[in-house]
Amino acid sequence: MGHTVTKLMITTELEKLKSALENKNLLDLSKEIKEELDSLNSITLDIAITGVSGAGKSSFVNALRGVSDYDDSAAKIGTTETTMNPEKYKHPIFPNVAIWDLPGIGTTEFKANEHLKMTEFAKYDFFIIVTAERFTENDALLSNEIQKMGKRCYLVRSKIDLSIMSEERNPYYVGKEKSLEKIREYCCENLRKAGVSNPKVFLLSSWKPNLYDFPLLQDTLKNEQDDLKRLVIIESMPVYSREALEIKKAAIEEILWKAALVSCVIDAITIPDLSLVCDFPFLVTTMEKFYKIFGLDERSLYILAKRVGKPIDELRLAIKKLPTKITIEFVQDQVKIELSKSWIKTTVAYVLGFIPLLGSLASSFVTTYFILKKILNDVVEDAKNVLAKAIEPYAKHSAETPVMND
Ligand SMILES: Nc1nc2c(ncn2[C@@H]2O[C@H](COP(=O)(O)OP(=O)(O)OP(=O)(O)O)[C@@H](O)[C@H]2O)c(=O)[nH]1
Ligand SMILES: [Mg+2]
Known part of the structure; x- marks a missing residue:
């Protein structure tokens, strides 16, 4: 040199x-x-993941932490392992980072804002709502409530690998990019109808976190935090x-x-x-x-x-x-x-x-x-x-x- x-x-x-x-x-x-x-070692980062049963929350929690679904510390997944109570999952390497698996906030029995009052809303840095199909009116309500209360809320359409696989079986398959755009438009249309203005949806797969919108989501999460939390996200991302x-x-x-x-x-x-x-x-x-x-x-x-x-x-x-x-x-x-x-x-x-x-x-x-x-x-x-x-x-x-x- x-x-x-x-x-x-x-x-x-x-x-x-x-x-x-x-x-x-x-x-x-x-x-x-x-x-x-x-x-940087003491600043906490608490990410809340919510969505209906089976949406892929627990799998997503594991993907964000970089652990296998079958790791000892993993959030348990699968149809018989339904998460009933809020669960905290520490990042395996950075103990000041935690991802929370919050089952069904804002499901039909309660109104979204009632539910948020019961949730320890203040302690979360931001929320991510996950769905494996369409976004419901509840998702829209919840997302709007969270933002009204001053926090960011991201919308995730999970299991995209499955959707693409089934699209591929269609004799009129239009290719991956177009299929993704179709799904994106469908999700946004649902959300607009339910009252979300300018919806932005991340299409991703927790099984293939290097593909689809997973990297974009990680990028967006870090960019929308202040300097120190931004660094904590960057340090801890798998x-x-x-x-x-x-x-x-x-x-x-x-x-x-x-x-x-x-x-x-x-x-x-x-x-x-x-x-x-x-x-x-x-x-x-x-x-x-x-x-x-x-x-x-x-x-x-x-x-x-x-x-x-x-x-x-x-x-x-x-x-x-x-x-x-x-x-x-x-x-x-x-x-x-x-x-x-x-x-x-x-x-x-x-x-x-x-x-x-x-x-x-x-x-x-x-x-x-x-x-x-x-x-x-x-x-x-x-x-x-x-x-x-x-x-x-x-x-x-x-x-x-x-x-x-x-
Ligand atoms: N192909 C595929 N399957 C997924 C993906 N994410 C989750 N799954 C599967 O979908 C099922 C449900 O996933 P979970 O992560 O347990 O869903 P959950 O939202 O935590 O479900 P509850 O705890 O019951 O509310 C499991 O069998 C997962 O293996 C994905 O990205 N791709
Ligand atoms: Mg679960």
């Missing part, structure tokens, strides 16, 4: 840092950023596709400079010997978090293995660039490698020219930033390998993008 390249890689970040320093001093800014980053990996990568890249800043400034107070250059425990913790976000940690691999019905060892072998476990020794080696690069010194000088205020911390800032960046790239590469391994056998049989949990 040449000097010019590294300059380019850090200039946008330095501009952000510089403008943030215009009305705050370095220590206050770093403390504030530290609080913001720490809060990796069904390369697109999901890219979304995660882009979001994490944006906060790398913040992590590097916190690490060098806050640690300058607590670690007197700055010849250490980097705060190793901090780097270990951050890299462990990367593993979780991209599904490379042991538990994520275990869950994925179960979902795709493969031995976990096979998935582990796909991790080629990084060790299965991050250790202090690994991080120390990485720092050594980074420091031996000729461009580090010139980049430090460049950073100091930009923000003289950093002073003796500049070297730690630059080293930490580029190590995190390198590890992030490696994590994403390995996550791509794991994803490819997870979907491998299906690629041979299907012209479509391969699916994961058939």
